[in-house]
Amino acid sequence: MKQRGSRKPARSSQRASIAGECGHAPTTFAIAAMCSVFLAGCQSTMSSSLSIGGAAGQPGAGGHSVTTDDWPLRFREHKFSAFSYSTYGCRLWYRGRLQLDEPDDQLQMPSDAVGNYPDNLHASWGPIRNFPSPAKVSWRSRDGSSHRAEVDIGEIFKDQLVRHNMRREELLRNQGVPPEIILEVNDRTINVYMRATLWTKDEQISGNRLSHRRDDLIKAYSRTY
Helix, strand or coil: CHHHHHHHHHHHHHHHHHHHHHCCCCCHHHHHHHHHHHHHHHHHHHHHHHCCCCCCCCCCCCCCCEECCCCCCECCEEEEEEEEECCEEEEEEECCEEEEECCCCCCCCCHHHCCCCCCCCCCCEEEEECCCCCEEEEEECCCCCEEEEEECHHHHCCCCECCCCCCHHHECCEECCCCEEEEEEECCEEEEEEECCEEECCCCCCCCCCCCEECCEEEEEEEEC
């Protein structure tokens, strides 16, 4: 209670200080001037953040500059995430970071219990420069068997080609979102996917002006242990 009581005079003194410095309550002109300075600062910050590569959700966003002039499309950086299904104690390291750390005594849900699997698979960590050392994975499958693996993402995507299902003439010239790489541990199987957001000339959903893009999930690697 004493702390609360001590804060009230401080707030009051701040108000008094403001009024004292001006000699009177802020005028409409002063308020307008303050707002003008504040808005100018906001605009400057917004402009600098957008100048990196375009507005969010638009070709060129994120600073990853790719055009269809260079065909086939290649990537220099990527995003990464990992998922596990029907596993015990799955632990996965990538680029020095623990991506998965599941309980040893808890079986993770099966993938067929996920309503929109595998379309739910997305990657969010990044961008990561191509390529870190292999991902290291340890886990137990549904039957309790122990497994260890190293998954060399750099070897799987050594050509650095963007995996997609589009033709060159279907795409806008400027592309710019780093592709997503997803590693999935599913019982005894490890799958690696790529999901690349590509900006298209035509609507992908008829009548939807916001559907000028495709992000198909492409399986690039699979191994069962």
